[in-house]
């Protein structure tokens with residue numbers, strides 16, 4: 001009997017659990033799924049109850065079971081959206097409910113769902129022991145770490161702001177938006193997908209929502225129909241020239257009349273190989289110079305979200321600034337903030353929309369600091385997530401521990417989307433469950 005402890009019951013942990021349970025040879029398996037959340041499946045992105053927060057992938061690509069491609073579309077049809085089709089972008093909360101349902105359907109006496117926080121993992125003979133927040137321990141033969149990270153960093157915020165009630169440090173924390181006044185202007189820090197969701201949620205008559213970022217660039221929109229096909233990349237992976245060739249490929253596509261989104265889509269299946277082929281210098285250059293450009297073309301807004309954002313920009317309700325936050329102080333309405341452009345704004349809240357913080361060395365969860373200090377795991381390249389082998393086994397590799405999803409960012413770069421998580425979960429189940 002193999003006992004697998006999965007830490008984290010968001011999309012990644014739940015998909016790993018589902019794949020393990022569905023294996024034909026998994027009768028000799030015991031599974032503990034550890035996460036303090038009430039739900040199993042939604043994790044951070046898919047627990048939102050706001051119907052304006054849409055998936056940024058069409059429903060037809062999001063089946064939990066890759067052998068039944070339209071399973072999620074069928075689920076939508078049976079759960080209040082009879083007209084939903086594979087091309088539709090539907091509320092993320094529905095996807096969370098679907099994943100929960102899949103887990104509940106597969107759950108049986110092999111599974112223990114533990115609603116606690118894991119605070120440490122240590123060696124125990126040939127296996128591992130997961131320490132829980134209440135002092136209990138779970139002994140396991142193998143551990144899958146699937147605990148995010150999807151929490152945004154706050155080190156950019158001035159001290160006064162960070163300590164003040166005007167600051168919303170993590171807009172995805174349940175209840176984080178509850179006490180935002182109906183009126184009063186807002187400052188959203190970040191201009192990516194989280195900003196787009198927050199701008200949709202918090203728009204209100206007479207309110208101006210300001211959004212700032214260094215680039216001032218917004219994610220592109222998904223188009224109802226793809227642009228004309230572009231030729232697939234064929235360049236060679238010469239050491240030290242991978243980034244330059246990738247950038248040139250995108251420039252060539254644009255010069256030939258294609259669009260950057262199509263070029264990024266064509267590169268994406270090779271993203272892991274390209275990332276692994278880059279030198280440290282190239283990684284650093286990518287993060288400094290091209291990351292934002294990659295992200296806005298790769299992680300696109302659902303068409304409905306993009307239309308709302310366009311409307312709000314057109315009528316002045318949403319103002320995008322290419323700026324950083326320089327200073328903040330208390331004011332009558334909440335905070336007076338000074339931007340690097342010199343502009344001064346009076347806002348009732350400042351909302352952190354900077355997105356997940358992938359630097360594993362800066363998080364506050366003791367699970368990571370203890371694991372790193374113990375040497376059982378080490379940070380991934382550039383401190384992004386944790387270092388793994390190509391199968392997701394955690395380096396240095398002498399403990400039976402694996403990970404998947406956002407925690408593999410340093411090794412793979414493109415590893416946060418559900419479709420990537422699904423493929424990794426299947427691979428892990430084949431390795432651990434056999």
Ligand SMILES: Cc1cc2nc3c(=O)[nH]c(=O)nc-3n(C[C@H](O)[C@H](O)[C@H](O)COP(=O)(O)OP(=O)(O)OC[C@H]3O[C@@H](n4cnc5c(N)ncnc54)[C@H](O)[C@@H]3O)c2cc1C
Nearest residue numbers: 008010011012035043044045055056118147148150417418
């Ligand atoms: C706002 C947002 C929207 C997104 N939208 C999309 C989308 O539309 N399509 C798409 O493909 N991808 C999307 N993504 C990407 C997304 O990261 C992945 O799809 C996926 O949700 C990652 O799952 P996860 O389980 O690794 O992380 P999470 O969802 O963060 O789940 C981690 C879980 O671990 C638990 N946990 C944390 N610490 C501990 C601990 N110490 N002990 C026990 N449990 C712990 C948490 O409670 C949480 O439930 C989105 C991401 C974000 C942040």
